[in-house]
Amino acid sequence: MKVKTLLAVLVLTLGAVVAIGAEVVTITYWQYEFASKVQMIDRLIAEFEAENPGIKVRHETFPYAVFAEKVATSLPAGVGPHIVNLYYGWLPAWQRAGYLQALPEDAFPTEAIEAEFAPLVQAAKMEGRYWGLPTAVRTLALFYNVDLFEAYGITAPPETWDELIRIAQALTDYRAGRFVRAGFGMAPDGQDHHLVREILIRQFGGVPYAADNRAVTYNTPEGVAALKFYTDLHLVHRIGEPDFPFPGVAGYYRDGFMAGMIGMIVDGSFAIGAITRGAQARWAVAELPRLTPDGERHNFASFWMHGITPLARGAELDAAVKFLQFITSERAMEQWVAWVGELPARLSLMDNPELVADPILGPFVAALPYSHATFFVDEAAQRTVMIDAVLRVIRGGMDPAESLRRAALEEQAILDRFWGSR
Amino acid sequence: MGTLRPRGRRIQLTLRQRRTLWAYAFLAIPLFFFLAIRIWPMLQAFQLSVTRWHVDPAQRVFVGLHHFRQMWGDARFLQALRNTALYAAIGVPAQVFLGLGIALLLNNIRRARGLFRAIYFAPYVTPAVAVAWAWSYMLSPHLGVINSILWLVGIPPQPFLTSPAQALPTVAAVVVWQFVGFHVVIFLVALNSIPREIYEAARVDGASGWSLFRRITFPLLNPSLVLAVVMATASPSIGILQLFTQVMNLRMYDPGGPLGSTSTVVLYMYQVAFRRFDFGYAAAIIVVLFAIILAVSLIQLRVLRRRFEY
Numbered sequence: 001m002k003v004k005t006l007l008a009v010l011v012l013t014l015g016a017v018v019a020i021g022a023e024v025v026t027i028t029y030w031q032y033e034f035a036s037k038v039q040m041i042d043r044l045i046a047e048f049e050a051e052n053p054g055i056k057v058r059h060e061t062f063p064y065a066v067f068a069e070k071v072a073t074s075l076p077a078g079v080g081p082h083i084v085n086l087y088y089g090w091l092p093a094w095q096r097a098g099y100l101q102a103l104p105e106d107a108f109p110t111e112a113i114e115a116e117f118a119p120l121v122q123a124a125k126m127e128g129r130y131w132g133l134p135t136a137v138r139t140l141a142l143f144y145n146v147d148l149f150e151a152y153g154i155t156a157p158p159e160t161w162d163e164l165i166r167i168a169q170a171l172t173d174y175r176a177g178r179f180v181r182a183g184f185g186m187a188p189d190g191q192d193h194h195l196v197r198e199i200l201i202r203q204f205g206g207v208p209y210a211a212d213n214r215a216v217t218y219n220t221p222e223g224v225a226a227l228k229f230y231t232d233l234h235l236v237h238r239i240g241e242p243d244f245p246f247p248g249v250a251g252y253y254r255d256g257f258m259a260g261m262i263g264m265i266v267d268g269s270f271a272i273g274a275i276t277r278g279a280q281a282r283w284a285v286a287e288l289p290r291l292t293p294d295g296e297r298h299n300f301a302s303f304w305m306h307g308i309t310p311l312a313r314g315a316e317l318d319a320a321v322k323f324l325q326f327i328t329s330e331r332a333m334e335q336w337v338a339w340v341g342e343l344p345a346r347l348s349l350m351d352n353p354e355l356v357a358d359p360i361l362g363p364f365v366a367a368l369p370y371s372h373a374t375f376f377v378d379e380a381a382q383r384t385v386m387i388d389a390v391l392r393v394i395r396g397g398m399d400p401a402e403s404l405r406r407a408a409l410e411e412q413a414i415l416d417r418f419w420g421s422r
Numbered sequence: 423m424g425t426l427r428p429r430g431r432r433i434q435l436t437l438r439q440r441r442t443l444w445a446y447a448f449l450a451i452p453l454f455f456f457l458a459i460r461i462w463p464m465l466q467a468f469q470l471s472v473t474r475w476h477v478d479p480a481q482r483v484f485v486g487l488h489h490f491r492q493m494w495g496d497a498r499f500l501q502a503l504r505n506t507a508l509y510a511a512i513g514v515p516a517q518v519f520l521g522l523g524i525a526l527l528l529n530n531i532r533r534a535r536g537l538f539r540a541i542y543f544a545p546y547v548t549p550a551v552a553v554a555w556a557w558s559y560m561l562s563p564h565l566g567v568i569n570s571i572l573w574l575v576g577i578p579p580q581p582f583l584t585s586p587a588q589a590l591p592t593v594a595a596v597v598v599w600q601f602v603g604f605h606v607v608i609f610l611v612a613l614n615s616i617p618r619e620i621y622e623a624a625r626v627d628g629a630s631g632w633s634l635f636r637r638i639t640f641p642l643l644n645p646s647l648v649l650a651v652v653m654a655t656a657s658p659s660i661g662i663l664q665l666f667t668q669v670m671n672l673r674m675y676d677p678g679g680p681l682g683s684t685s686t687v688v689l690y691m692y693q694v695a696f697r698r699f700d701f702g703y704a705a706a707i708i709v710v711l712f713a714i715i716l717a718v719s720l721i722q723l724r725v726l727r728r729r730f731e732y
């Protein structure tokens with residue numbers, strides 16, 4: 001009797017231990033609220049869980065405005081995501097403060113990443129390691145109002161910047177010091193600080209940063225010419241003005257374009273959804289203009305990456321790695337581009353003929369080979385430097401050369417502070 | 423050892439003592455929350471300000487006064503500090519005196535006083551984000567209604583929020599517009615609490631108009647005036663020294679711009695903390711602001727508070 005009881009207890013205990021061992025591992029994934037991305041991740045989680053019965057993924061989202069705050073304050077308290085979605089420009093700040101762990105080399109060999117992903121994904125590499133990977137990447141293109149073009153007898157989008165100015169002048173309605181309609185939507189605090197930094201400076205023959213990202217190299221005659229060209233769009237050609245139509249409102253230039261108050265804007269592939277839903281006229285997309293018909297093309301690319309936080313340890317880390325591998329797989333990317341409209345991050349999917357031929361996505365895909373992802377060490381501060389370089393000229397009447405000189409000094413100090421503290 | 427003997431005597435408390443004890447017992451609960459939610463985090467901020475931030479507490483490094491030295495070489499911080507002082511110089515007197523003026527006018531009317539009070543108070547209870555958006559549209563240099571009105575009276579279009587020179591006064595005006603209703607209500611209550619007999623006695627003695635205001639109303643409003651000034655300067659809700667939400671929302675894509683001309687200390691602290699994840703430096707900034715607010719409030723109390731006996 002006693003032996004039997006003992007045996008029963010033993011069996012029960014063993015059973016419990018086995019049950020605990022086979023217990024489901026739950027990991028948490030965080031991203032900001034963006035309807036199509038949230039739906040996409042929900043679908044990918046369902047697929048992933050079906051294939052990995054031992055793993056459950058909890059998906060939590062927050063409004064964009066408070067997303068970084070939530071991450072900043074949750075992780076130090078030991079709660080929050082095992083996998084987190086972040087803008088690639090935030091990586092240096094997050095990495096330095098310990099919010100991410102490097103991807104395990106055995107599951108994500110550096111060589112494989114660099115052979116399989118678009119080169120711009122190297123912006124996710126620091127200290128020789130990768131700290132996250134994207135599912136999708138975004139580039140810029142020119143959005144133009146087809147109805148407006150037709151009304152003014154314009155049949156094709158501009159190939160060169162001079163053509164853009166000419167078309168924009170035709171579309172512009174400027175009376176008594178006020179724009180009623182702007183031919184071109186200027187937004188240094190939208191995408192245009194990228195336009196100046198990575199596109200115009202390069203097209204004018206300059207290079208924005210040294211190859212090791214430690215030095216600002218745009219304070220040259222070419223750089224000055226690029227800044228002068230951009231600011232002249234307002235000061236000389238009067239085809240648009242920063243903050244038109246409604247200063248302060250997020251996405252004002254995009255709103256103006258959708259409302260027909262702006263003829264053309266430079267915007268990212270991420271804007272396709274909003275413009276599809278909101279535009280009141282027919283619109284189309286073209287590759288960004290260049291200086292001359294056979295001039296160099298350049299573009300700015302960016303991405304949101306999935307990183308693993310230090311909360312993931314042991315079984316949770318293994319599960320997080322598996323999930324990250326899944327959402328950065330070809331399979332996930334194929335669904336992503338179809339549902340979210342962002343471009344796949346893997347080279348193998350980029351020359352997909354369907355994508356290249358797509359009238360909306362095509363120009364963005366075409367830009368991938370000549371795109372640059374700025375290596376930001378302090379994205380917010382560096383962004384402000386370039387916005388201010390433009391506004392000092394347009395609002396303060398400063399000479400572009402002096403404004404760029406100040407910008408280079410200020411940005412170099414930001415780079416020095418970052419690299420000096422490492 | 424002797425045998426244990428139960429104590430027969432209980433501590434005798436008077437009714438008054440017992441009541442006091444109960445009062446302290448009840449006070450202990452809010453006091454605990456105050457300590458845990460206000461004081462403790464504040465002390466932590468002091469500690470954070472001398473630390474280089476890291477998620478893992480074990481890896482936070484003590485850096486002494488490094489962040490405080492960094493501040494004096496940080497042009498963006500110094501600009502935010504100057505702006506904050508300017509906001510206070512414009513915003514505090516404007517809020518308080520407009521509030522007092524409107525309250526005096528409303529106090530003199532009988533009809534529809536409640537309606538006017540509601541109209542002036544409405545902006546105060548409107549979400550700051552909605553206020554910012556509405557003003558953003560109205561202040562558009564190109565399509566905004568304000569420039570259209572100016573045009574009608576022959577004034578050329580103004581750049582408002584897009585001009586480094588005009589942006590700060592424009593934001594200050596929006597903030598004053600939003601907060602003035604709070605002061606109107608405070609002053610109306612205060613005006614109503616001044617006993618009529620004092621005015622009647624003064625009138626009998628031959629006082630009228632301005633001298634009634636100067637000798638009776640204004641002195642008796644002193645406690646409310648002090649409250650209004652300190653609140654307008656320092657409080658988390660309407661204190662100009664803690665200005666953040668309006669500035670942030672009046673320029674969503676370039677907070678604090680153009681050219682940093684509308685930036686404030688709290689906005690800059692927010693950017694350092696949540697964009698740069700540099701909580702040590704952000705804490706140092708907030709410690710400095712804390713010292714400024716404390717000093718300014720003490721000076722205001724010292725200078726403004728008067729005792730009047732009638």
